[in-house]
Amino acid sequence: MSRPLYDRPILARHQTGLMNKFSRVASMQPQTHIDGVPVQTLTEAYGSPLFVFSEKTMVARYRELRDAFARRFSKVRVTWSYKTNYLDAICKVFHREGAWAEVVSEFEWEKARHNGVPGERIHLNGPLKTEATLRRVLPEGTLIHVDNFDELALLERLADELHLTPKVAVRVNMSVGSLTAWSRFGFNLESGQAMTAANRILAGKRLELVGLHCHLGTFILDPDSYREQAAKLAGLANELRRAHGAILSFIDIGGGFASHSKLKAQYLPGEQATPGFDRYAAACAEGMAALDYPAGQEPTIVLESGRALVDDAGTLISTVIANKRMPDGQRGLVIDAGVNVLFTSFWYDHDVVPAQPFGGISEPTVMYGPLCMNIDVVRDTIQFPPMRTGEQVVFRNVGAYNVTQWMQFITYRPAVVIIGADGRHGIIRKREQLETLLASEEVPSWL
Amino acid sequence: MQRLRDLAISDSGFVFDPFSGATYTVNGTAQVLLDGLKRGLDRDGLVALLRERFECSTEDLPRDIDDLVQSLRMFGLVPGGFEVRG
Ligand SMILES: Cc1ncc(COP(=O)(O)O)c(C=O)c1O
Numbered sequence: 001m002s003r004p005l006y007d008r009p010i011l012a013r014h015q016t017g018l019m020n021k022f023s024r025v026a027s028m029q030p031q032t033h034i035d036g037v038p039v040q041t042l043t044e045a046y047g048s049p050l051f052v053f054s055e056k057t058m059v060a061r062y063r064e065l066r067d068a069f070a071r072r073f074s075k076v077r078v079t080w081s082y083k084t085n086y087l088d089a090i091c092k093v094f095h096r097e098g099a100w101a102e103v104v105s106e107f108e109w110e111k112a113r114h115n116g117v118p119g120e121r122i123h124l125n126g127p128l129k130t131e132a133t134l135r136r137v138l139p140e141g142t143l144i145h146v147d148n149f150d151e152l153a154l155l156e157r158l159a160d161e162l163h164l165t166p167k168v169a170v171r172v173n174m175s176v177g178s179l180t181a182w183s184r185f186g187f188n189l190e191s192g193q194a195m196t197a198a199n200r201i202l203a204g205k206r207l208e209l210v211g212l213h214c215h216l217g218t219f220i221l222d223p224d225s226y227r228e229q230a231a232k233l234a235g236l237a238n239e240l241r242r243a244h245g246a247i248l249s250f251i252d253i254g255g256g257f258a259s260h261s262k263l264k265a266q267y268l269p270g271e272q273a274t275p276g277f278d279r280y281a282a283a284c285a286e287g288m289a290a291l292d293y294p295a296g297q298e299p300t301i302v303l304e305s306g307r308a309l310v311d312d313a314g315t316l317i318s319t320v321i322a323n324k325r326m327p328d329g330q331r332g333l334v335i336d337a338g339v340n341v342l343f344t345s346f347w348y349d350h351d352v353v354p355a356q357p358f359g360g361i362s363e364p365t366v367m368y369g370p371l372c373m374n375i376d377v378v379r380d381t382i383q384f385p386p387m388r389t390g391e392q393v394v395f396r397n398v399g400a401y402n403v404t405q406w407m408q409f410i411t412y413r414p415a416v417v418i419i420g421a422d423g424r425h426g427i428i429r430k431r432e433q434l435e436t437l438l439a440s441e442e443v444p445s446w447l
Numbered sequence: 448m449q450r451l452r453d454l455a456i457s458d459s460g461f462v463f464d465p466f467s468g469a470t471y472t473v474n475g476t477a478q479v480l481l482d483g484l485k486r487g488l489d490r491d492g493l494v495a496l497l498r499e500r501f502e503c504s505t506e507d508l509p510r511d512i513d514d515l516v517q518s519l520r521m522f523g524l525v526p527g528g529f530e531v532r533g
Contacts, residue, residue: 006501009477009515011462013522014470325514329521361460361474 008386012363013329028362028385030354031394034315035419039355039392042417047431048319048392049337051416053399055093057313059421062097065257065305068277072285075300079123081255082108084306084400085314089418089428091115094309102255102304106133109142123252123302125171125213127185134158138166145171145213145252147186152197152207159206169211169252170197172236176228182217189214189232195239202244209246211302212236215254218307219263223275223283229253230287237299238292247293252302253284259311261348261397270351270397277308307400314399316342317355318378320387321370331365333387338369338376340409342395343402345378355392358385367393371410408432450524452485464524471522476501480515484525489533 032039035054043050062078069076079102080094086108091101092115101112104126112122119140124133127147131154134144138158146152146168159166171186172194187194194212201209212233216225233251240246257280260270267273284301293299318337326332339345352367365384369376378395387393406413412432419425430436455463460478462471473481479500483493494508512531519525 003500003502004475006497006503006506007474007476008506008511009480010472010474011477011481011515011518011522012472014472325517327521329518361472 007360010361010363010386012361015364028353028383030357031315031396032355032357034394036423037419037425039317039394042425043317043319043392045425046415046417046427048317049335049341049414050317051398051403051414052315052317052425053090053310053416053418053428054313054315055418056421058090058093058310059097061309061312062094062099065277065303065309066098068281069284069301069303072281073288073301074298077250077300077302079302079304080309081304081306082111083404084255085310085403086111087403087416087428088115090310104128106130106136109133109137113140123169123213123304125215125304129154131158135162138162138164141167143167143169143210145169145186145211146197146201147171149197149200152200156204156206165206165208167210168201168207169213169250170194170201170209172212172214172233174214174229174232176216176225176232177222179217179220179225182215185215186213189236194236198236198240198246199243202240202246209240209248211248211250211252211299213252213254213302215304216256218256219258219261220256221258221266221273221275223279225283226253226280227283227287230284231290232287234288234291238290241292247297248299250300250302251288251291252304255304255306255308257305257308259307259397259400261311261344261350261400264347264349266349311400312397314397314402316395316398316402318393318395320389320391320393322389323387326366329364330381331363331384333365333367333384333393334370335367335378335393336370336411337395337414338371338373338378338411340369340371340376340407340411341402341414342369342378342398343405343407344398344400349382350379350398351396352379352382352384352393353396354385354387355394358387360386403429408437412436448485448487448525448529451481451519454481454524456481467523469522476511477515480512484516484519484531490531491533493531 034052066078078099080099081102100121101117102123103109119142122142124142125145172189173183173186174189175181187197201207258274260274262270318335322334324332362383362385364381367379369378415431416429418428460473483496493512
């Protein structure tokens with residue numbers, strides 16, 4: 001009889017009270033392909049670590065979102081929230097599907113224009129709107145979501161100077177259920193500030209009030225939050241109609257729908273906890289039923305979803321550099337992507353699996369990145385099978401915020417590729433190299 | 448080493464520690480090594496045992512042995528200062 005193949009020795013202690021983690025191990029499957037393309041083909045062509053985006057998933061998520069709302073509202077507008085992922089190729093997929101742009105800085109506005117979005121199809125949000133920015137975007141008809149009274153005064157002055165009537169929306173913050181209110185942004189509803197801002201816009205007559213906007217926050221797992229939000233926005237719109245006869249052309253419910261990722265504090269995995277778009281849309285429709293508008297003049301419902309459209313479409317491939325035994329008995333797996341690349345690992349327990357078939361006993365494992373920093377934990381304790389150096393793991397549902405919030409720190413930022421609906425793949429952001437970084441550095445003559 | 452000798456190990460790799468009540472799973476390699484350690488083999492003896500029982504290629508066997516011993520120390524199955532001889 002031939003001898004069995006050698007396998008590294010493993011002694012794994014059984015733990016109780018962690019059923020969630022363990023029940024998932026039994027069903028852990030390797031992911032050897034992404035949209036039909038072998039992981040190995042991708043890393044051979046583009047290196048490791050590597051972000052890979054699925055055009056198919058992006059388009060499917062977009063259509064699912066749009067259709068869920070279109071079934072309930074006569075007019076729906078999806079805007080692409082640039083900050084979530086503003087690589088041109090990603091934006092183009094959503095713009096091709098019909099998305100407008102939602103931006104929060106002049107840089108993002110320039111990106112949207114560069115991607116062919118007309119100025120009047122851009123919603124400009126956020127607290128950072130300088131006079132220079134506004135002078136640039138107002139003549140192009142960009143929609144301004146007003147954040148504060150100083151900005152309102154500035155807009156009125158520029159309207160006079162430029163002989164324009166800018167189209168504006170009032171950004172509203174409110175308390176909804178148990179959510180922590182994002183009260184830093186816009187005008188507060190409960191204190192009457194939002195009504196005051198709208199009154200002032202309508203009375204001033206130099207700006208055209210076209211909409212109301214509220215963004216509740218991000219990764220909101222409870223669809224009921226949107227029922228409450230929509231009902232409150234509808235109530236404010238009703239008040240404005242009664243007081244001024246104002247009819248708004250849009251009500252923007254912001255972004256915040258959850259992807260299939262899993263927050264660290266969350267018990268159930270994404271497949272079980274994340275509501276479908278249909279449930280968010282149904283909740284929103286229930287709340288919006290409070291709107292008292294003349295038939296045929298219903299406002300367009302504007303969505304600013306970022307995470308929910310792109311997170312599930314993004315995968316990070318990373319390579320195992322080393323195995324080590326930690327003092328608490330856990331296995332440490334050093335991989336070539338750290339928190340500098342997978343920034344969202346500070347808040348999410350990412351779904352990670354081996355990229356090749358595996359055997360052997362799983363043991364509690366912590367994944368570390370390559371940074372010389374104690375904070376560089378990409379995944380805390382996960383029951384994971386044995387991995388050899390050079391083998392790969394894939395992190396799933398990581399398409400949102402990582403390729404915008406990542407840091408150039410210690411290593412070069414990796415390449416990003418997209419797989420087309422037909423299986424073609426191509427680079428959408430090159431891996432950085434020394435020249436990339438030197439291009440923006442200068443050394444003064446005396447050094 | 449009494450804790451180690453008292454471990455009940457089934458053929459399927461299920462391990463019971465009667466001292467603490469803890470249970471473990473071991474793979475075939477670890478099972479063979481536990482057996483060798485109970486018999487008091489030194490490092491060379493353990494390496495030879497692995498080569499005899501398994502199809503080994505370029506693996507760093509002494510390193511893997513140390514890794515298992517570290518786990519045993521962590522779980523309190525061998526005394527804190529325990530090292531394989533040799
Ligand atoms: C104003 C605004 N709209 C939309 C979004 C996108 O949110 P999400 O990615 O959670 O859908 C954000 C994100 O912070 C935001 O600040």
